Amino acid sequence: LTCPSCGQENPEGARFCNACAAPLAAEAPERREERKVVTVLFCDLVGSTAQAERMDPEDVRALLSRYHERVRAELERWGGTVEKFIGDAVMALFGAPVAREDDPERAVRAALAVREWAGEEADVQVRIGITTGEVLVALNTRPELGEGMAAGDVVNTAARLQAAAPVDGVLVDETTFRATERVIEYAPAAPVEAKGKADPVAAWKVVQTRSRYGVDVRQIGTTPLVGRERERTVLTEALARVKEEGSPQLVTLVGVPGIGKSRIAWELFRHIEGGSELVTWRQGRSLPYGEGVAFWALGEIVKAQAGILETDAEADAAAKLERAVRTLVADERDAAWVERHLRPVVGLESGTASGGDRGEAFAAWRRFLEALAALRPLVLVFEDLHFADDALLDFVDHLADWASGVSLLIVATARPELLARRPAWGGGKSNALTISLSPLSDEDTARLVHALLDRSVLDAELRQTLLERAGGNPLYAEEFARLVAAGREAAELPETVQGIVAARLDLLPIEEKRVLQNASVVGKVFWLGTLASMDERLPLEQRLHTLERKEFVRRERAPSVAGETEYAFRHILVRDVAYGQIPRAERAEKHRLVAEWIESLGRPEDHAEMLAHHYLSALELAAATGADTARFVERARAAGRDAGDRALALHAPTSAIRFYETVIELWPEDDAGLPELLFSFARALTTAGDERSEGALEHARDVLIAAGAGARAAEACALLSQLWWY
Template sequence: MFTCPRCSAENPPLAKFCSECGAPLAAQSGLAEERKVVTVLFADLVGFTARSERLDPEDVRAILTPYFARVRNEIESFGGTVEKFIGDAVMAVFGAPVAYGDDPERAVRAAIAIRDAVQELNAADPELDLQMRIAVNTGEALVSLSASAAQGEGMVTGDVVNTASRLQEAAPVNGILVGEETYSATRSAVEYAEAEAVLAKGKQLPVRVWRALTPVLSPGERRRGKVPMLGRASELGVLVGIWENVVAEKRPQLVTLCGPAGIGKSRLAAEFVDLVDVSEARVIRGRSLPYGEVTPYGAFAAQVKQVAGMFDTDSDETASEKLNAAMATLVETDAAELAAHIAMLIGVGKDGGVGDRQTLFFAARRLVEALALDRPTVLVFDDIHVSASSMLDLLETLASRVREVPLMFLTLARPELSTQRPTWGSGLPAYVALPLERLAAEDSEELGRRLLVSAGADTRTVDELAAKAEGNPLFIEELASSLVEGRANAGELPSSIRGIIAARLDTLPPLERDVLLDASVFGKVFWSGGLTTIANDAPARHEALDSLEGRDLIRRDPVSRLQGQQQFAFKHQLIREVAYSILPRTLRAKRHRAIALFLEGAAGEAGDVAPALAHHWREAGEPERAVDYLLVGAEQANRGWAKDEAFRLFGEALELVPEDAIERRREIAKQLAVVAQAAFHLIDAERLVRHARPDPEPA
């Protein structure tokens, strides 16, 4: 069975469209299992087991059926998957089978929605009196991609599941407890209260927990960083120049800031808006939400509500009155008719009216023109890569039809937009795409230095952090936060970053994703010929490599270390790390062995690839063959007077030789002692000489 990533319904393996929601189903990955950072939600009714003993079975079902329906609906509306119902308890998973990058936040929002939904059920029928405990926990798990929830098969396995279950048992009645990883990933978006650590069964130390109260930010929204923006002066200047031209010439412009998650699109837009706000201009913001939209025009609806002073809590009558009043102040004719059409477009009111698309889009055009005629206006559309196609159609229609008013459409998008709408912006009279690249090394280091002031980090730590983040401001912030709070060291990757990158990988077509995962086993550099030794489908894999290069995930190197082999390299080491982390250990070992055999055939025992061969044989679980290549590499390094490198390789070889292989250990120790002496590691040399001497004969 194959689980639909949109609605979580199970479908036959060869299905092309979901039988429940109609969403297209991509071909499945060749992997049966993956390692993923997931968030697990446990919810259980309090005291219902004892209560059900006193009730007729039909009465129990009458209570549980609407309860289960509401719980499932809330979980799935936030992108989660219901793994199983056990009695009156439910377990759900976020981040598998598909990751979205904000899975911990989705899970906590779902938990809050479940809590509120149960209270609504109680309000509708006071005799229900349902109480519950909920827990949310984030961590790494082994995910079975072929598991069938309908047949009771578990999808995720790992300590994250057991811990979530223990936290649920300790949660207060009608309360939500979250673990440390979940809290760290969501504390800027959710209000929390401190809670006493939980003494969980099977845990050596108490588990730190927090009690989730209520969301404080909209989905996808992030607080602005506390340090000044660095490295974006040029891009900010471009935006300012475009805006000045829009105002001076009254020529509308569509601008798209594009780049991967965390690269700084929202921060740049916020800094630009600050400059615009000091003038007489109007700025209206809207965001396309990844979940919970009530209309396909969500971002535009949010802007209309700001203009009219409408709130989500307004009754239909109040909302309509506010919209009519706002339109009456902006346009001189047809205000009521335009307001009615705008209401249809954004889903306000329930009069049952249906307008044709051209008429509704024309009403939207009249509104934005009126706003810009009143004063220069910037309409900010955030996260349009998750917009419905109808919203993108509206944007392109407005950008192509609005004329002679000072209006800027500022849109923000991730690279996925090019997949959803390859023709975005093409053919428009005034369109600018402004891609955001990685921060320069000096800007990354300065950002890291400012964020680590409180930790008193040294230059080496800052440099390691900046190099690890590869110029992504959000990754620098997350790594710095982990260091300051003691949750990780500079070499570790926080689960928040892993989740963001995994979400990007999950948007790839299955074959491209499989190729990228296989390539990650090689390391930073890999060869196309080597990939076909892992899976023998060369033509398709060559096409996948071309596509991955077009997506800016890999690059084709002009020179190859292996004759006759096209060499590629990952554009970002973090993507390689996350891709590699997805593969289960058993699959890694098999792929390392296949790669080692490929390298032996392509390069033989050439000294320059010997360390790589040693690495692959070691990870394949064959240390004896790894030792052979470590010695080849060490001897070549020694001949080239790279004594430190030779010392390292001889040392690694010695560590891999079993303790009972006495003669071989002595021989390597001798070689290591000679290199140590030449490299002025005198203390090590003396120790190794003693180790290399044979044991004295017994008297």
């Protein structure tokens, strides 16, 4: 066994390295691969080879070590994974192994941070290239040992952009540009000729950021509020009650990403701004994946009240905090007590031993906020509370329970994952209310899309596509409308939406994510029995119950398969993204398993279309990966033919044509069933009024005659006569 830490060879069966005592894996982990949309960053020092010629080797090593260490730190600070260093070049991935909603933005900001450090502190120059696209990711590799994580054209393109970038310049591709143009300022750059590509790669040069990270510059209120009037009223009435009664209220807005939680909170802010009474508004946001320190959102609230900036020196921040506390808390001893407990919240040393009494800290923080609310009504907004650590959740709960004698409205926004973690959140409190935001109706979504596109009338097909893709989600509707306004196809998936859905999937435990991926192969609707046939290792009922609580799926009350428990994806885009993550060879095998489960139900003619879809998909995917397709071909042909026959019998000639066209390509020319198949295809074309029907009937007639099928040939002649007559 090779030690992953020091490279020392060890005898088989050893549990710890003989050289460094690091634990050794007993066996290689199961290889896990996924297709992911990632952002790839390549960075290289400029002129390092010439510089090295003039330097002592030890100085060169010291320079590169400092460069590697700082670049790694900046990239990882922004959520990147450093895959490898090659001399003075570095490659990093944003979105693997775990996706975040804003990976392209993080990559660009990381590039700017590296460039700033290189120019101001290291006195070196860099070139950086960034691309976004789909790659195959090996999830359990160890980049620190030089194991490659990602493969795909997007990696090569990033390297080409890096090589073409100007000195101290950052070039990005079109996909990265589209995903970040609202937060990053760009200048057009000359297209980059890339080896192996037919066309030059469109490129943009990064100029500067448009805003501080985490600030939404999309102007929340520029789109009309549709279908959320009741929720807005609940919030404004809660504020009125707080003012009237002088007691705290907790309102939690729960919903999936993009459903409108932040918009409703913004509507409350606008209501306050338009009122005559002064109200203090403070808000903080919990960062994902543990990127912030504990109580990050509370820290943002305290910093805003004290006027502490991220660029303040420690002494200046401490002075501002002291001034803010003593302005609110008159008693000298109380003020010192409150300040001492607030210092760690804003990133200052507390001056006392760590690990103190949490109850005392909660009381001190509450005292500070009560003093603030005593001046005038106070609204505290805790955004993205599903990302918060348990300690912050406990404090918000404590604040709602124990604050008294002040007008305090606490507004929390969270995804359903919060209620999966804390099912009793807000329960049992007379002053707490949880609002679950449902998708917009088709009528409201259509109103929103019409307003976004500034059109009174939409093509019926486009309107239906937009409604289906948005699925009642206002943010998705906005992004799809933006897509259409830019001249792109509504069937595409906007980079922003892809990022949101992928990030939410990557937050799930592996077992829950695997359930969704397996279900995505079945379709928008799936059954418990199908999932069990695909992976017997998974404890499905509990996993599905949890996914239902997190609003990924819903259980259907009237299953379409007798004796089966039926589920459906709540949003088709979750299904699409989960399906797209599965490597093609694995997808082919899963389609085969689903088809075999459908066959096990009996009466295959009732499920002909489903059988055809899964067998034909398995065949296509297996062929694309170069795998042996012999085990798929015959069943795929038969299923496709049966599906065509069923569609034709049900007077759906267009569907029949689609199935027949596919299986004719697969049918052997010397097979006895081919003449009948060609005749069925010709009949479907004739029924549909397709212009190809005459030629297809003539071909079918000739083949039937050659096969000795005189009766069928006569039917073909009769249909031809009807065509000629009419």
